[in-house]
Amino acid sequence: MTTTNLPAAATREALGPTLVRLQQNGANIVVVDADLGKSTSARTFRDAFPERFFTFGVAEQNMISAAGGLATLGHTVIASTFAVFAEHAFDQLRMSVAQPKLNVKVVASHGGVSTGEDGASAQSVEDYALFSSLVNFTVCVPADVVEAEAMVAAAVATPGPWYIRTGRPKIPVIYTDGPRFQVGKADMLREGTDVTIVACGLLVERSLRAAEALEASGISARVLNMGTIRPLDVAALEAAAKDTGAIVVAEEHLTHSGLGAMCAQAIAATTQPVPMEFVGVQSRYGESATWDEVLEIMGLTADGVEAAARKVVARKR
Amino acid sequence: MVYGAQSGHIGGSMSSTEILAVLYGRIMRHDPKRPGWVERDRFIMSKGHCTPVQYATLAESGYFPVDELSTFRKKGTRLQGHSVLGKPEGVENSAGALGMGLSFGLGIRLGMRLSNIDAHVYVLMGDGEQDEGQVWEAAMAASHHRVDRLVAIIDRNGIQNDDFTAATMRTEPLDEKYRAFGWEVRAGIDGHNLEAVEEALAWARDVRGKPALVIFDTVKGKGVSFMENNPNFHGAAPSAEQFARAMEELA
Known part of the structure; x- marks a missing residue:
């Protein structure tokens, strides 16, 4: 694999379009959002399935506990926000999702320090630690937009809590021949x-x-x-x-x-x-x-x- | 149970006893033989420390043998100190950290709406629990999403862990606050009068187009003279002597 002349895309761009495709193919997805759907691409799903999209305003704690409740009805719940704001609901993730092992997928964009200009408050440097400390969670980080799509699809296909961290900047696409992602496999x-x-x-x-x-x-x-x-x-x-x-x-x-x-x-x-x-x-x-x-x-x-x-x-x- | 375990939250359990008895006996659509029945009404115990009254009500309703209550908080038990979803069947949420039940119940009701299930969700909270900001996030969102068949219940016993609620954090007037958040509210109901409890919960069950709240005025430690309105019986177990006296008073 060589790294010259690769196309570029942001991993956050994978979420909305992938969810739309999965829902069109018979998934039972519900998206909950905390006023960042434009940036996370979750709004693409809202545009296609407005009745399956709930905004909770800038209230991540309520969003995460409600996501747990929604999941008890058999829905696959995608909770979408920025990585630093997902951290804001840590105890809710623990009590309302991880302990009862509910089918909630937190797909958080703008992860890491590559959010850039917004500075320290917007840069998540501790989310792997927090989410890995939650028993029952699967934690994934895509290397490019192709892998991000595959991870979202795998999360929807697999019961249980997941965390997927995506990023803001456009980065090179590595998997130009298609994804090779398998959960738990390097x-x-x-x-x-x-x-x-x-x-x-x-x-x-x-x-x-x-x-x-x-x-x-x-x-x-x-x-x-x-x-x-x-x-x-x-x-x-x-x-x-x-x-x-x-x-x-x-x-x-x-x-x-x-x-x-x-x-x-x-x-x-x-x-x-x-x-x-x-x-x-x-x-x-x-x-x-x-x-x-x-x-x-x-x-x-x-x-x-x-x-x-x-x-x-x-x-x- | 609490005496046997020598720990547990007895005061807030005794203030909620009639509320749970009426919910499970008269108000809720449920079937202990089919705890996974998808059309059932859900009871969400948001004040998750009040498991003594929750487990006792579930056992008396037929969800599990009454004998099992003696295992409460003991090694190998299904009956943990705070509510755990599915342990035993009939427990619909995990709780213990306060303030999350109304959000969880809201999510359940939204999920029911999507699945065309017309069942109700009843969420029991404490008055001390109203300190939690998440409660107000949920109150706002329930109203925003025009959720009905979501019934919040506040057991207003006036005492929280350390002290009286009025001395810890002034949350009143709760009725006016919830009304301002877009809820239908009934307050000032005697939570130990079975007829009054049933009348108020039946009213809340039939509210449409909005979420509904009933605020019950209750007495923490109700029924035992030395526990009533005593902040020392929030999370403490009675001694042998106190237990004997309490059983005498309750007989």
């Missing part, structure tokens, strides 16, 4: 023998670019797209440790509580732990700048991933 986008880069979200394409740069200097890097954060594909991680002897985890999230931390826990429990490095947000909040600039400030770039890979490979020796 997708190996590139084989390699010296180091494995485990990534999710927009860091996947950046990790592929890092792997190309590493190859030019003789380091063979495997790239795993860990689209499902929970449940984690422990078998793929074990194989990565065994086959390549070093792991870098790259994510748009706090390193101490996100995918990296969860991978480290899994690796530490194997018979063959290996050195690891973590690319992510380092115990800080964001700031205003263009989305690309914020990623640069945080080191969430192909260069950042490449440097971490070189460091972890050096630690092997």
Whole structure:
């Protein structure tokens, strides 16, 4: 897989059109929204099925508990807002969705720091941690718009609580030949023998670019797209440790509580732990700048991933 | 139950006893033999700490054996300290953190409307629970979406965990606030007078075009002299001596 001349699209654009298609094909979807349907693309569903779309105003807590109630009637409920505002209803997610294991899918857009100009309050750096801490939740992050469509479809087809984090900026499409998403399975986008880069979200394409740069200097890097954060594909991680002897985890999230931390826990429990490095947000909040600039400030770039890979490979020796 | 477990919320259970008895005995369309019947009315216990009265009512209605009540809060029980959806069958929501039941009930009623089910949803809240902002989000949304067959009930016993509600957070006048939010409201009903309770709940059941609220005036710890209106019996179990005296008074 090469990263030149890829088309671009925002993962948030997948939600509305995918839901319309699924509903037209016989799904039983209800969408609840908290006044952000234009930005999340949920309004596309409202335009096609207005009677199946409920706005709750800017009141996420009420929206999430009501979503749980709606789900008890057998409806597949999609709760749509921004990632930071989904966090606003944490106890409702716990009591009204996770504990009773209800069929509510939180699809939250504008995740991570790549919301850019809106600054720290709008940048979710803790949502993987929060949603992964909710027992019974499946947590997914798409690497591109094609995978986002596949994740929404998989969520609708699978009973139980899900969280899918999508993003605001237009990012390169990786899966130009169609999605390969399977829940709970890492997708190996590139084989390699010296180091494995485990990534999710927009860091996947950046990790592929890092792997190309590493190859030019003789380091063979495997790239795993860990689209499902929970449940984690422990078998793929074990194989990565065994086959390549070093792991870098790259994510748009706090390193101490996100995918990296969860991978480290899994690796530490194997018979063959290996050195690891973590690319992510380092115990800080964001700031205003263009989305690309914020990623640069945080080191969430192909260069950042490449440097971490070189460091972890050096630690092997 | 609470004495046996040596923990649990007895005061708010005793203030709600007649309300639940009338709901399950006279008002609600339900069938203990078919707890999953999709056309059934739903009872949502929003003040999820009042499981003693909820479990006792479900057992007396035939949802599970009365003997099982003695397992309340004990190892291996289905009867947890706070309500858990489906444990046992007949419990329609998970609660314990306050303020979520009206939202959950609203969601159920919206889901029924989509599925063309004309059943009712009854949500029991405490008056202390009205401190929670989410309650008012739900009150607003129920009215906005023109939801009917949604009946909210406030057990206004005047006491919450630490103190009297008036001393903790002034939420009155609740009737005027709900009316301003677009609800049909009846207030000042004696929650321990079975006829008055039934009359008010039957009225609320028949309201159409709007959500309905009944505010019952009740006595926390009703029926036991030393528990009545005593903030110390919100979440405390009686001692052996207190238990004996209470059973004597209630006999």
